[in-house]
Amino acid sequence: MLKEKNLINVAEDFSDEPFGRYPEDGPYNATTFRDDHLIPALKKLSGEEKLTIDFTGVPGLGSSFMEEVFGGLIRAGFDPEYINSIIIYKFPLAFYEIQAKKFMAMAKNNQKD
Amino acid sequence: MIHLSTSLSAPKVLSLLDEQYYTDTFIFFKKIESNILNGYNLEISFSSCIEIEPSAALLLFSTVNFLHMKYGFNRIKIKQLALGSTLSYDAALSRSGVWEALNCKCVQDVENLVIQNNKFKTSCDQSILKKADEILRGIKDLSQEHIFFLNLAMKEAVLNVIYHAYIDKSGIVSPDELGIRWWQCAWVNTKQKTVNIIIHDRGVGVLGSYKNGQDDENALNEAFLQGYSRSGLVNRGMGSEDMKSPVNELMGQHTLTVLTGEFVYEYQLRTIQPIITKRKVAICGTLVHWNCSYGNV
Numbered sequence: 001m002l003k004e005k006n007l008i009n010v011a012e013d014f015s016d017e018p019f020g021r022y023p024e025d026g027p028y029n030a031t032t033f034r035d036d037h038l039i040p041a042l043k044k045l046s047g048e049e050k051l052t053i054d055f056t057g058v059p060g061l062g063s064s065f066m067e068e069v070f071g072g073l074i075r076a077g078f079d080p081e082y083i084n085s086i087i088i089y090k091f092p093l094a095f096y097e098i099q100a101k102k103f104m105a106m107a108k109n110n111q112k113d
Numbered sequence: 114m115i116h117l118s119t120s121l122s123a124p125k126v127l128s129l130l131d132e133q134y135y136t137d138t139f140i141f142f143k144k145i146e147s148n149i150l151n152g153y154n155l156e157i158s159f160s161s162c163i164e165i166e167p168s169a170a171l172l173l174f175s176t177v178n179f180l181h182m183k184y185g186f187n188r189i190k191i192k193q194l195a196l197g198s199t200l201s202y203d204a205a206l207s208r209s210g211v212w213e214a215l216n217c218k219c220v221q222d223v224e225n226l227v228i229q230n231n232k233f234k235t236s237c238d239q240s241i242l243k244k245a246d247e248i249l250r251g252i253k254d255l256s257q258e259h260i261f262f263l264n265l266a267m268k269e270a271v272l273n274v275i276y277h278a279y280i281d282k283s284g285i286v287s288p289d290e291l292g293i294r295w296w297q298c299a300w301v302n303t304k305q306k307t308v309n310i311i312i313h314d315r316g317v318g319v320l321g322s323y324k325n326g327q328d329d330e331n332a333l334n335e336a337f338l339q340g341y342s343r344s345g346l347v348n349r350g351m352g353s354e355d356m357k358s359p360v361n362e363l364m365g366q367h368t369l370t371v372l373t374g375e376f377v378y379e380y381q382l383r384t385i386q387p388i389i390t391k392r393k394v395a396i397c398g399t400l401v402h403w404n405c406s407y408g409n410v
Binding site: 017019020025026059060061062063064092093095 | 239240242243246257258260261262263264265266267268269272275352354355362
């Protein structure tokens with residue numbers, strides 16, 4: 001089904017209480033989200049398909065969580081321009097989208113240093 | 114073991130920030146601790162007290178609750194407020210839940226503060242943040258943006274407690290039998306339209322865990338800049354901006370105040386740079402306080 005393939009509803013598919021960077025911080029940490037949900041979803045995309053990440057119902061996702069997910073994508077070998085071209089961020093505030101793009105750019109810069 | 118009994122009166126105003134009152138407030142908290150450590154049972158009276166500011170109320174709860182849980186709930190008794198006393202007319206204080214929190218008689222009472230979602234509570238489990246979110250969502254006229262950014266800031270503060278508060282510079286983990294614990298409150302003044310979110314830990318303080326080769330003021334300033342972390346890793350220390358986000362992102366008058374050791378760090382937009390002051394009295398651990406206006410601002 002299209003919805004299952006191209007949409008991650010963070011609250012429903014993962015947790016409405018994501019917390020921390022690493023597995024030792026709790027079951028709903030950023031590393032688990034990135035490795036078990038986001039990267040598999042990205043790998044299933046084909047052609048011109050885009051992936052929507054819906055953050056509705058997830059209050060206050062911390063920068064450390066966002067950095068580990070999106071900065072971590074870049075450290076895992078993904079290209080920020082590619083990610084920016086295929087991910088659609090769904091949330092009433094632009095905050096998460098800005099955070100995700102900022103942390104990917106920072107991770108890319110850190111690789112150059 | 115038999116304990117002698119003694120009594121202690123709270124000062125006129127309990128405040129951690131007011132220049133006129135904070136010294137007496139800190140002396141009062143030290144006396145609570147020293148009486149218990151010296152083996153006395155203590156009855157605390159608030160008959161002379163006319164005001165308790167939100168952050169002082171949380172530190173009072175943290176101090177009493179810590180001593181209750183560590184040395185016995187029968188060791189500190191809070192004398193009931195007399196009818197007609199000034200504090201009994203303070204609606205925001207009465208509704209804050211602080212008196213119920215101070216009068217816990219057993220561990221189950223402490224757990225009930227979480228279960229019943231008292232505005233004052235303590236835990237070692239980050240899931241109580243969801244309870245704070247419920248309190249915020251129940252405040253009439255509080256915007257979705259307030260709820261979002263206050264949640265974001267609280268999460269970062271709690272992450273800091275978990276990652277840093279009880280670990281010193283050399284990496285030694287030092288929580289006692291009460292665990293990696295913090296005390297928090299969501300204090301709402303519906304008349305003034307202000308919300309106060311306050312989190313206190315009894316750990317080593319920001320400078321107690323932060324590795325640096327600078328003087329204390331610069332180190333404290335650096336600890337609240339994005340990209341600086343005790344880990345030294347380039348992708349860590351991202352959350353300090355989350356702590357500032359209610360001040361940076363919301364319309365209205367907002368202040369982030371952090372008391373840690375002898376230092377007070379105050380961040381608000383009108384001062385451009387954070388103001389850091391050093392005092393002669395020190396707080397145990399770190400207290401983080403967001404004071405935010407809401408409504409028609």
